[in-house]
Amino acid sequence: MAILSLQNVSKHFDTDGQTVHALRGVSLAVESGEFVALVGRSGCGKSTLLHLAGAMDFPSEGVVLIDGVASSSLDDAKQTRLRREKVGFIFQSFQLLHTLTVQENVELPLLLAGKPHARGEALRRLQWVELDGLGTRYPHQLSGGQMQRVAIARALVHSPKIVLADEPTGNLDTSTGHVILSLLQRLTREQQTATIMATHSTEATTVCDTLVRLRDGRIEEVARR
Numbered sequence: 001m002a003i004l005s006l007q008n009v010s011k012h013f014d015t016d017g018q019t020v021h022a023l024r025g026v027s028l029a030v031e032s033g034e035f036v037a038l039v040g041r042s043g044c045g046k047s048t049l050l051h052l053a054g055a056m057d058f059p060s061e062g063v064v065l066i067d068g069v070a071s072s073s074l075d076d077a078k079q080t081r082l083r084r085e086k087v088g089f090i091f092q093s094f095q096l097l098h099t100l101t102v103q104e105n106v107e108l109p110l111l112l113a114g115k116p117h118a119r120g121e122a123l124r125r126l127q128w129v130e131l132d133g134l135g136t137r138y139p140h141q142l143s144g145g146q147m148q149r150v151a152i153a154r155a156l157v158h159s160p161k162i163v164l165a166d167e168p169t170g171n172l173d174t175s176t177g178h179v180i181l182s183l184l185q186r187l188t189r190e191q192q193t194a195t196i197m198a199t200h201s202t203e204a205t206t207v208c209d210t211l212v213r214l215r216d217g218r219i220e221e222v223a224r225r
């Protein structure tokens with residue numbers, strides 16, 4: 001069974017009397033261990049799809065099943081728990097907290113979820129992204145590539161089944177972007193996550209298993225390689 005499934009999902013936003021149709025009848029199933037690259041022009045609905053896939057937002061129509069559970073069927077507390085337990089999110093702008101050290105940033109999701117062994121898990125993940133030794137630094141003391149690796153360690157610290165990355169290489173130079181793509185590929189393989197990455201990187205198509213192309217809120221192409 002797919003760990004993540006969108007079934008005929010539409011999403012519209014109503015603002016100032018105008019309706020924007022961000023997604024229109026999207027169906028997509030993603031398996032554990034599958035690396036999906038989500039491509040398409042700015043405004044085609046990539047971020048909206050990621051938000052729905054991570055239960056950070058909910059469909060106007062259709063169903064999003066996360067590990068077999070319909071995201072819309074849960075109350076607020078259960079939605080929060082679902083996100084905290086099953087989903088890791090990686091952003092273009094890293095979204096690290098600048099008043100916390102690297103290690104504290106990585107620990108934070110576990111502390112918020114009231115989980116034990118936060119420090120040990122954080123150190124283990126920092127080692128995995130090859131940043132052991134930098135745990136006591138602050139984000140402003142890191143390069144962009146290092147910040148994104150911290151953000152990946154943070155996204156993985158609770159062993160999520162689903163990893164969602166929104167243009168994770170968008171603020172990085174080409175060679176640093178390459179390192180991040182390889183890391184996302186490796187984590188998908190080793191940890192068997194279902195990974196969806198929205199991207200403009202043409203290189204992404206060489207590391208992913210599946211390419212999904214969106215156009216005006218619809219899936220235009222699904223290419224498995």
Ligand SMILES: Nc1ncnc2c1ncn2[C@@H]1O[C@H](COP(=O)(O)OP(=O)(O)O)[C@@H](O)[C@H]1O
Nearest residue numbers: 013015020022041042043044045046047048049
């Ligand atoms: N919270 C929101 N409120 C109103 N419109 C939104 C909101 N989020 C996204 N949109 C609109 O939905 C469309 C898809 O946006 P988005 O998913 O961010 O595209 P992409 O990530 O591919 O650039 C755009 O027209 C955008 O302006």
Ligand SMILES: [Mg+2]
Nearest residue numbers: 046047048198
């Ligand atoms: Mg976007």
